[in-house]
Amino acid sequence: MVHAPSANKAVKKKKSGSNGASFDNLEIFLLHLPTTIWYLIFCYAPMFGVVIAFKNYKPKPGKSFLWALINNSKWAGFDNFKFLFKSSYFETMMKTTVLYNIVFIILGIVIPVSLAILFNEMYSKKLAKTCQTMMFLPHFLSWVVISYFVYAFLATDQGLVNNLIRKMGLATGETNHNWYRDVNFWMYFLVFLNVWKGMGYNMVVYLASITGIDAELYEAALIDGASKGQQVKYITLPLLRPVISIMFIMAVGNIFRSDFGLFYQATRNSGALVSVTQTIDVYVYKALLERSDVNLSSAAAFLQSVVGCITIVAANLIVKKIDPEAGLF
Numbered sequence: 001m002v003h004a005p006s007a008n009k010a011v012k013k014k015k016s017g018s019n020g021a022s023f024d025n026l027e028i029f030l031l032h033l034p035t036t037i038w039y040l041i042f043c044y045a046p047m048f049g050v051v052i053a054f055k056n057y058k059p060k061p062g063k064s065f066l067w068a069l070i071n072n073s074k075w076a077g078f079d080n081f082k083f084l085f086k087s088s089y090f091e092t093m094m095k096t097t098v099l100y101n102i103v104f105i106i107l108g109i110v111i112p113v114s115l116a117i118l119f120n121e122m123y124s125k126k127l128a129k130t131c132q133t134m135m136f137l138p139h140f141l142s143w144v145v146i147s148y149f150v151y152a153f154l155a156t157d158q159g160l161v162n163n164l165i166r167k168m169g170l171a172t173g174e175t176n177h178n179w180y181r182d183v184n185f186w187m188y189f190l191v192f193l194n195v196w197k198g199m200g201y202n203m204v205v206y207l208a209s210i211t212g213i214d215a216e217l218y219e220a221a222l223i224d225g226a227s228k229g230q231q232v233k234y235i236t237l238p239l240l241r242p243v244i245s246i247m248f249i250m251a252v253g254n255i256f257r258s259d260f261g262l263f264y265q266a267t268r269n270s271g272a273l274v275s276v277t278q279t280i281d282v283y284v285y286k287a288l289l290e291r292s293d294v295n296l297s298s299a300a301a302f303l304q305s306v307v308g309c310i311t312i313v314a315a316n317l318i319v320k321k322i323d324p325e326a327g328l329f
């Protein structure tokens with residue numbers, strides 16, 4: 001009987017502790033609930049539309065999309081994919097998408113990693129922060145805004161570049177150069193625009209990883225007489241390898257996707273540049289805009305998703321085989 005009060009206190013304490021734990025879980029649940037709802041509405045619910053790729057979708061006035069899909073659209077099997085593969089643009093858009101993405105992946109790792117290492121070694125932290133901010137700003141600009149800036153430089157009549165060429169006496173003819181018909185120029189300029197817009201964001205990711213490296217490792221290397229280059233080679237890059245591997249896998253997963261704004265908006269949809277701008281995403285948009293071909297667009301988008309899933313799994317397996325601790329999953 002003497003120990004009864006203490007036993008009751010222990011039971012009450014246990015109950016209050018369990019209630020506190022459940023309350024903490026409730027807070028965590030409420031925090032992730034808006035994100036979960038967003039993904040359910042905008043990512044998972046639209047996945048039902050995948051069946052359009054295997055149907056001959058025909059809308060009917062006065063009827064909803066779901067009714068037309070179920071009652072007014074016949075199954076087409078793989079006919080939409082066959083038509084896509086036989087398209088005259090299929091080889092061009094596949095080659096353009098993949099080749100550009102290979103270049104973007106390589107430069108999207110080499111340049112940001114190099115810049116992150118250089119900024120980390122700057123003695124003036126204020127100057128480093130200023131440069132980081134200036135390089136990070138293009139990431140927040142939309143391609144529509146960037147396209148107007150590009151047009152101000154490359155416009156045929158009053159563009160800054162043509163005006164400078166004319167005033168410097170470098171013009172070879174009486175008419176100004178039409179940059180929006182110059183395929184060779186845009187072949188490299190598209191790479192420049194992509195790197196310029198994205199390197200600031202990627203650099204910050206790598207710079208955050210570098211700042212998280214234990215400073216004692218560099219101090220020990222400095223005592224042993226290691227130079228800056230040796231510190232980068234034997235400390236910084238090996239410890240950055242997991243982050244580089246994750247960024248590489250995620251980039252490879254999008255190798256069959258392209259930045260629509262870069263290839264369509266920045267080039268102002270110039271017909272003369274089709275050979276360097278006709279990516280899968282641009283083709284899907286044009287199929288919807290010009291021909292209202294929902295079936296073909298759905299087939300192309302579905303093909304992108306399937307191949308992207310395969311490539312990201314394959315890239316992850318290859319990376320894990322090289323370094324078992326560097327995989328994404």
